[in-house]
Amino acid sequence: xxxxxxxxxxxxxxxxxxxxxxxxxxxxxxxxxxxxxxxxxxxxxxxxxxxxxxxxxxxxxxxxxxxxxxxxxxxxxxxxxxxxxxxxxxxxxxxxxxxxxxxxxxxxxxxxxxxxxxxxxxxxxxxxxxxxxxxxxxxxxxxxxxxxxxxxxxxxxxxxxxxxxxxxxxxxxxxxxxxxxxxxxxxxxxxxxxxxxxxxxxxxxxxxxxxxxxxxxxxxxxxxxxxxxxxxxxxxxxxxxxxxxxxxxxxxxxxxxxxxxxxxxxxxxxxxxxxxxxxxxxxxxxxxxxxxxxxxxxxxxxxxxxxxxxxxxxxxxxxxxxxxxxxxxxxxxxxxxxxxxxxxxxxxxxxxxxxxxxxxxxxxxxxxxxxxxxxxxxxxxxxxxxxxxxxxxxxxxxxxxxxxxxxxxxxxxxxxxxxxxxxxxxxxxxxxxxxxxxxxxxxxxxxxxxxxxxxxxxxxxxxxxxxxxxxxxxxxxxxxxxxxxxxxxxxxxxxxxxxxxxxxxxxxxxxxxxxxxxxxxxxxxxxxxxxxxxxxxxxxxxxxxxxxxxxxxxxxxxxxxxxxxxxxxxxxxxxxxxxxxxxxxxxxxxxxxxxxxxxxxxxxxxxxxxxxxxxxxxxxxxxxxxxxxxxxxxxxxxxxxxxxxxxxxxxxxxxxxxxxxxxxxxxxxxxxxxxxxxxxxxxxxxxxxxxxxxxxxxxxxxxxxxxxxxxxxxxxxxxxxxxxxxxxxxxxxxxxxxxxxxxxxxxxxxxxxxxxxxxxxxxxxxxxxxxxxxxxxxxxxxxxxxxxxxxxxxxxxxx
Amino acid sequence: xxxxxxxxxxxxxxxxxxxxxxxxxxxxxxxxxxxxxxxxxxxxxxxxxxxxxxxxxxxxxxxxxxxxxxxxxxxxxxxxxxxxxxxxxxxxxxxxxxxxxxxxxxxxxxxxxxxxxxxxxxxxxxxxxxxxxxxxxxxxxxxxxxxxxxxxxxxxxxxxxxxxxxxxxxxxxxxxxxxxxx
Numbered sequence: 001x002x003x004x005x006x007x008x009x010x011x012x013x014x015x016x017x018x019x020x021x022x023x024x025x026x027x028x029x030x031x032x033x034x035x036x037x038x039x040x041x042x043x044x045x046x047x048x049x050x051x052x053x054x055x056x057x058x059x060x061x062x063x064x065x066x067x068x069x070x071x072x073x074x075x076x077x078x079x080x081x082x083x084x085x086x087x088x089x090x091x092x093x094x095x096x097x098x099x100x101x102x103x104x105x106x107x108x109x110x111x112x113x114x115x116x117x118x119x120x121x122x123x124x125x126x127x128x129x130x131x132x133x134x135x136x137x138x139x140x141x142x143x144x145x146x147x148x149x150x151x152x153x154x155x156x157x158x159x160x161x162x163x164x165x166x167x168x169x170x171x172x173x174x175x176x177x178x179x180x181x182x183x184x185x186x187x188x189x190x191x192x193x194x195x196x197x198x199x200x201x202x203x204x205x206x207x208x209x210x211x212x213x214x215x216x217x218x219x220x221x222x223x224x225x226x227x228x229x230x231x232x233x234x235x236x237x238x239x240x241x242x243x244x245x246x247x248x249x250x251x252x253x254x255x256x257x258x259x260x261x262x263x264x265x266x267x268x269x270x271x272x273x274x275x276x277x278x279x280x281x282x283x284x285x286x287x288x289x290x291x292x293x294x295x296x297x298x299x300x301x302x303x304x305x306x307x308x309x310x311x312x313x314x315x316x317x318x319x320x321x322x323x324x325x326x327x328x329x330x331x332x333x334x335x336x337x338x339x340x341x342x343x344x345x346x347x348x349x350x351x352x353x354x355x356x357x358x359x360x361x362x363x364x365x366x367x368x369x370x371x372x373x374x375x376x377x378x379x380x381x382x383x384x385x386x387x388x389x390x391x392x393x394x395x396x397x398x399x400x401x402x403x404x405x406x407x408x409x410x411x412x413x414x415x416x417x418x419x420x421x422x423x424x425x426x427x428x429x430x431x432x433x434x435x436x437x438x439x440x441x442x443x444x445x446x447x448x449x450x451x452x453x454x455x456x457x458x459x460x461x462x463x464x465x466x467x468x469x470x471x472x473x474x475x476x477x478x479x480x481x482x483x484x485x486x487x488x489x490x491x492x493x494x495x496x497x498x499x500x501x502x503x504x505x506x507x508x509x510x511x512x513x514x515x516x517x518x519x520x521x522x523x524x525x526x527x528x529x530x531x532x533x534x535x536x537x538x539x540x541x542x543x544x545x546x547x548x549x550x551x552x553x554x555x556x557x558x559x560x561x562x563x564x565x566x567x568x569x570x571x572x573x574x575x576x577x578x579x580x581x582x583x584x585x586x587x588x589x590x591x592x593x594x595x596x597x598x599x600x601x602x603x604x605x606x607x608x609x610x611x612x613x614x615x616x617x618x619x620x621x622x623x624x625x626x627x628x629x630x631x632x633x634x635x636x637x638x639x640x641x642x643x644x645x646x647x648x649x650x651x652x653x654x655x656x657x658x659x660x661x662x663x664x665x666x667x668x669x670x671x672x673x674x675x676x677x678x679x680x681x682x683x684x685x686x687x688x689x690x691x692x693x694x695x696x697x698x699x700x701x702x703x704x705x706x707x708x709x710x711x712x713x714x715x716x717x718x719x720x721x722x723x724x725x726x727x728x729x730x731x732x733x734x735x736x737x738x739x740x741x742x743x744x745x746x747x748x749x750x751x752x753x754x755x756x757x758x759x760x761x762x763x764x765x766x767x768x769x770x771x772x773x774x775x776x777x778x779x780x781x782x783x784x785x786x787x788x789x790x791x792x793x794x795x796x797x798x799x
Numbered sequence: 800x801x802x803x804x805x806x807x808x809x810x811x812x813x814x815x816x817x818x819x820x821x822x823x824x825x826x827x828x829x830x831x832x833x834x835x836x837x838x839x840x841x842x843x844x845x846x847x848x849x850x851x852x853x854x855x856x857x858x859x860x861x862x863x864x865x866x867x868x869x870x871x872x873x874x875x876x877x878x879x880x881x882x883x884x885x886x887x888x889x890x891x892x893x894x895x896x897x898x899x900x901x902x903x904x905x906x907x908x909x910x911x912x913x914x915x916x917x918x919x920x921x922x923x924x925x926x927x928x929x930x931x932x933x934x935x936x937x938x939x940x941x942x943x944x945x946x947x948x949x950x951x952x953x954x955x956x957x958x959x960x961x962x963x964x965x966x967x968x969x970x971x972x973x974x975x976x977x978x979x980x981x
Contacts, residue, residue, distance in 0.1 A: 328954070328970030343967050394954065394969060397898040399832055446831040453825045489825045495858040516858065516888060517827055566860040573860050623864050625834055625856040627973045723949035723975055724963050726913045 024091045026061035029054050029074065032097035032304065032373070038076055041098065046071040046083075065092075074098060118223060119209040120466055121476045121534025121548040123591040123602060125150075125647075127202040129227070133796060134746060134764065137242035137251035137273065140194045140202065144222065148661040149206050149604065149645035151680040154778040155189040155569075157278050157787050158290045158319050159357075162192070163777070164206050165606060166641050166665040166679045167219030170557045175213050175223045177311055179365050179383040182411040182437060184451075186557040188779065189569060192222075193315045193361035193387065195294035197240065197253035197271045200227035206604070206645070207589050208530060208552035211462045212417065212429060215480040215530030216554035218585040218610065226311070229257055229265040231302060238798045246790035247289070248348070249275030263302045270295040276350040277320075280785035281772045285322055286346040287353055292317035308368035315361040320352040324783045326394055327571040329627020330720040333731050333782070342784040354392040355569060358403075362386040376420030379431075385411045393568045399446055404568060406442035407451055411435060430463040433482075439558065448565055450574075451558050452490035459483050464532070474536045476548075482528045484555050490562050491517045496575075506578060524561065526582050528553035542600075546591040556580040560614050560634045566626075570779070573622055573631045580636060585610040601648035606641075613639035615669065617677055618716040618733070628720050630733070638670040641679075659687040666712060675712035681736070681776055682708040697750040704743050710736040710776045737781055740773035742766075748794070762794035829888060833859050834895050836885040837974050839950060841870075841878035841938060850878065852948070854974035857887060869976045872918065872940040880920075880936045882908060882950065884972070896934060899952070906971075908933030909951040909963050916946025917980055930958040945979035 029041045037058030044051045045062060047070055054060045065088045075081040079098040086094050118124055125147045135143040141160025145152040153161040153168050164172050174181040174192050176199075183193040206220045213221050237256035244250070251273040259265040273292040278285045293316050300309030324342030327333055336343055367381035386408065393404040417431035435458035441449035464478035489511075497503055497518050512519040534548035556576075563576035589606040619633040643665035651657045663683050667676030685705035692698050716734045721727075748762035770789040774781040835857050841850040850872060856865035872878065884895035899906045903926035910920045910933065922937040956968035 326969055329973065331973065332970050396832055396902065396954065396971075441825075443826045443828045446828065448828050448830060491825075491827050493858055493861040495861040495863045499862040511824065514827055519824065519827065622860070622862065623856075624860050625837060625854055625865055625972055625974060626860075627970050629860065721975070723911045723913050723947060723951075723973075726947075 021064055021066040023065045023067060023088050024061060024063045025065050025070075025086065025088055025094060026059065026091075027093050027095040028058050029060060029076075029096045029098060030058060038079070038098060041074060041076045041079075041096075043096075044073045044075075046073060072096075118203065118212075118221070119205050119207070119476075119532075119534075119548070120474055121532075121536050121546050122205050122207045122209045122589060123546050123593060123604065125204045125206070129200050132196060132199060132202060133240060134762070134794070136197055136240045136253060136794065137244060137249075137792060138196065140192050140196045140199065140222075140224065143196060143202060144204065147204055148647050148663045149643070149665075150204055151663070151683070151777055153188055153678070154775065154780070155191075156285070156288050156319075156322055156325075156778070156780050158275070158288065159189055159191045159321075161188065161190070162204075162222060163680060164204060164220035164222075165608065165643055166667050166676070167608075170560075171217065171219035171554060173214040173217040173221045175221060176363065177224065177226050177313075177365065178367060178381055179363055179385065180213060180413070181363075182385050182409060183359075183361050183387045184389055184407060184409055186559040189357075190359075190389070193317075193359060194224055195253075195269075195271050195292075195296070195313070195315055197251075197255070198226060198269050198294065198296050198313060199224040201225040206606070207548055207587055208550040208585065209476075209478070209532040209534060209548050211464055211478045211480040211530060211532055212431060215460065215462070215482050215528055216552055218552045218554050218583065218587075218608070226296075226298060227255075227257070227267070229259045229267065229300070229302070231261060231263055232259060233261045234259045236799065238796060241795045242792055244275070244790055244792045246787060247275035247278045248350075249273065249289075263307065265298075265300055265302065267298040268296075269298075273317075274350070277348050279348075279788050281770045281788035282785075283341060283345050284348050285342070285784055285787075286344055286349075287320040287323040287356070289350055289352050290317060290319045291352065305371040306369060308366070310364075310366045312364045313362075315363075316359070318352055318358045319356060321355040321357065321569065322780050322784055323353075323355075325571075325780050326355045326568075329571070329624075329629055330621065330718070330731055331627055331722060333571065333733070334720060334722065334729050337732060337782045354394050354400075356392045358390040358392070360386075360388045376418055376428075379415070379417040379419070381413075381415040381417075383411075383413050383415075385409075387411075391569060393447075403445055404447045405450055406445050408440045408442070409437065410440075411437045425468045427466040428463065429465075431461065433460040433462075434458070448491065448493075450563065450565065450567065452488050452562050454486050454488040454558060456484060456486045458485075472538050476532065476534045476536075478532045480530045482530075482553075482555075483526070484528070485525045486523060486558075488520075488522045488524070488558075488562065490520050490522060492520060492564060494518055496564050502578065522561075522578060524555075524578075526555035528555060528582050542594050542596040544591075544593045544595070546589070546593065548587075548589045550585075550587050550589075552585045552587070553582045554585075555582045556614060560616075563634065566629065567632075570632075571629070572618070573629045574616065575631060575633045577634055577636075580614065580634070581612050583610055583612045583614055583636070585613075597651065599648075599650045601646070603644065603646050605644040608641040610639045610641070612636040613669075615639070615676065617714065618718070621718050621720070630716075630718060630731075637672065639667060639676060640670050641665060641667045641676070655690055655692045657689045657691070659689065661685045669714075674714045677714055677716070677734075678777065679710065679712065681710035681739075698748070700745075700747045702743070702745050704741065706741045707739060707775070709739045733782070736776045737774035740771060740775075742771060742773070743768040753797075757797060757799040760794075760796040760798070762792075762796070764792040764794065766790045766792070830859070831886070831889075831893070832895075833886050833888055834884045834972055835859065835887040836892075837950065837972055838883045838885070839976075840881050840883070841872070842881075843873070844877040844879055844937075847876075852974075852976045852978070854976075855887075859888075865974070867974075867976065869978060871979045871981050872938075874940055874943050874980050876940050878938040878940065880938050882934045884952075900932070900934060903932045904928050904930070904958065905955050907931055907953050907956050907958065907960075907966065907968075908936075909949075909953065909966065910936060910938075911949040911951065911963065912946060913949065914946025915944050916948060916978055917941035917944040918948065918978075926958070928958070940980045943980055945977070947975050948978045949973065949975040 041054040144162045239254040253271040255269040257267040271294045296313035323344040365383035390403040391405040413435040437456040460482040462480035467475045532550040563574040587608040591604040593602040646662040667679040687703040689701040746764040751759045836855045839852040850870040853868040886893040919939045923933040924935040926932040952972040953968035956966040960966040
């Protein structure tokens with residue numbers, strides 16, 4: 001870079017006409033970013049070779065210049081060297097601006113800057129690229145689970161949904177490359193539609209404080225970022241291949257980036273995954289294979305003061321759901337639960353049959369930013385998402401290959417943000433969001449719609465203000481307001497409509513009475529306010545205390561409002577309620593962090609008090625001709641969640657490190673004084689890592705994780721009559737599985753192939769002892785054990 | 800300048816996307832697979848009045864419970880039984896028994912008597928592979944007694960089997976009737 005500037009300088013030398021050569025040229029050199037005065041900047045006049053440096057107040061001065069045009073090179077160790085053409089006429093004043101912090105600048109791609117300050121008073125937990133690569137064949141949920149305070153709600157081993165501090169689904173906002181995912185996240189068996197291989201940095205904010213993304217993240221925010229592209233001429237890429245013994249499958253992913261010094265860049269990325277039936281210790285988990293195909297392209301232009309980017313990603317996966325989990329009713333449930341093995345075990349196959357899901361997610365976004373001097377940075381973003389979800393059930397006759405559920409959710413969002421530095425201490429971020437969403441439930445399935453057709457309009461505005469009081473104390477405050485309006489067309493069963501007294505309470509929304517069904521047009525509106533208040537105090541060498549209080553308001557989602565009928569994949573009848581209000585959460589979180597090289601830790605206690613918390617719990621047994629089903633009703637209650645997360649890392653000898661984690665969360669229904677259903681049990685994990693950078697970056701790690709039995713759960717068991725034995729039998733759906741201990745091993749070594757390419761070979765063994773266990777947070781735990789031992793061979797080539 | 804143009808363009812494009820027209824009212828779904836009614840007709844082999852057992856649940860998984868009609872059997876009489884399944888949400892009602900019989904190898908009806916009811920069920924009709932299907936059967940009413948009679952339709956059971964215990968599969972229908980032999 002410098003050489004280039006120097007050459008330019010040489011070539012641009014011209015012979016001067018000597019005239020009046022007693023002029024001076026003087027001025028200031030400042031940082032274009034924040035106007036800071038730059039000292040020690042070297043300025044060279046190309047034509048004369050004169051060189052000066054700026055002094056402490058950022059000024060410089062040349063003398064003995066003629067009335068002519070000069071080329072001046074301005075350079076600074078931390079800045080990009082720049083050349084300026086200056087016309088000197090008499091004593092001339094000219095100030096220069098440099099782009100300070102070159103190293104920082106390289107990271108400033110559009111999203112990089114947009115994400116730099118997610119929340120300043122909530123500790124952000126991050127999974128970096130190397131760690132993510134170890135999960136290449138898994139899912140985003142698998143990787144997130146490795147963080148303290150984050151667990152996974154599984155439906156089998158391939159549908160993995162993140163839980164933050166005991167909360168999931170609509171309570172966790174997932175931001176993918178700047179876009180809030182709208183992928184029917186309301187269902188517990190709907191995993192986020194993100195390719196883990198497209199993500200380079202995955203962070204979790206365990207709270208609602210990040211108001212720029214949403215005001216309804218009662219649980220927290222997950223942010224997936226794509227890789228940052230340097231502003232230089234380069235072509236690089238990587239390919240990752242993983243083969244596994246369990247599932248007998250592979251995952252293949254490649255990424256190629258071309259970047260130019262002038263700011264243009266493009267990245268292409270793609271992933272293929274194919275797995276057959278997975279295996280528990282001792283048997284095959286029939287129909288648990290998966291097939292995933294993803295691709296993405298990113299094209300952008302990035303300069304310091306402006307830039308834009310276009311991004312498109314396509315995600316498609318097909319996932320088999322354990323055959324033995326498909327049940328007809330309570331009697332089948334009794335059989336399935338009382339059997340210690342799944343009721344259906346077949347030979348291994350790659351075929352995926354019903355029950356299964358087939359999900360396609362398109363995401364396209366264009367965004368741009370412009371930096372204005374003395375004002376700040378303006379960001380603009382438009383995104384489009386189309387999510388199509390097909391669920392296949394075991395059906396009869398002509399309907400066999402038809403999905404039982406076919407939903408298409410289309411979302412358009414426009415975001416405008418402004419980041420402005422009001423003074424050296426105060427940074428203000430504010431923005432507007434507007435969103436239109438349309439859901440279409442295809443009636444050709446021949447099954448009544450679980451989620452109705454609707455249109456939704458959403459608007460929000462927010463501000464966040466940071467005040468750096470002094471070197472030790474930073475204060476943060478923010479507010480957000482969201483308005484949403486839904487226009488819904490919903491068919492109710494007449495019997496349900498009447499049994500709920502909707503015929504009296506909501507008679508005005510009836511559009512048409514079809515006899516056994518009633519078409520209605522509910523138009524719920526929600527006004528939601530949210531806010532955050534926090535402080536970060538830095539003391540000692542490495543200590544920080546984060547304090548954050550946040551209020552989040554979440555409007556009920558379509559599933560909570562409108563569910564009504566048999567949810568086959570869960571073998572239960574689910575019923576929502578039209579009269580739900582928004583739930584409001586008050587969360588106080590405190591974090592003590594110490595970050596030194598040898599020993600680092602953080603302790604994060606929190607308490608989350610939620611009014612009108614929407615829970616889904618069994619309330620009764622309903623007889624139908626298909627058998628008896630448990631009715632799971634959504635209801636609003638007051639809830640409280642308390643917990644603590646602890647992370648610690650200690651380097652006890654050269655190259656050896658111990659990492660430990662502890663997570664505890666307790667959830668209570670304060671109205672009924674009972675525990676909340678589905679809370680993660682206490683978890684402790686310890687890992688010993690040997691890493692030697694001087695020996696091919698060899699890394700060996702052994703991880704032990706212990707999951708306690710969840711002892712706090714509501715009793716939701718029920719009885720069912722079994723005609724064969726003429727008895728009433730209890731269906732134990734609430735007891736929690738025993739505690740279990742898992743051991744994982746991972747290793748990797750780097751081999752340099754040539755100057756530009758590096759091969760990394762990794763071997764991982766999960767569940768080393770082939771332990772049989774069931775996980776309380778796996779919705780299929782009634783029917784089968786979790787995964788057995790798995791060998792994963794990982795090859796990565798960087799080029 | 801360049802990016803201002805770009806932003807303007809993006810804004811225009813996005814308004815185009817948003818300006819879509821609204822769909823018409825959605826169409827109701829008539830569930831094709833639903834079974835609302837199970838009727839067991841027991842016809843005395845030697846002639847006489849039929850005994851009808853029926854479970855009818857017109858709202859399917861809705862809150863209304865099935866309406867049960869039952870009847871009593873005469874001691875010592877042999878009945879020819881036949882099961883008919885209907886979807887009465889359609890008009891005219893659709894006969895689902897035909898579908899079950901077309902896929903006979905994937906279905907089986909089980910007949911369970913309990914509570915001291917003295918009946919014996921034999922001679923079930925067979926599927927395309929020669930295994931039991933059970934939509935037709937013979938019922939011998941024994942001595943005077945009372946109890947329950949349960950009909951269970953399993954989808955994709957293990958065939959052949961010795962009864963409900965080892966049949967597996969998924970329950971499509973189950974209906975229990977209080978019956979007396981008089």
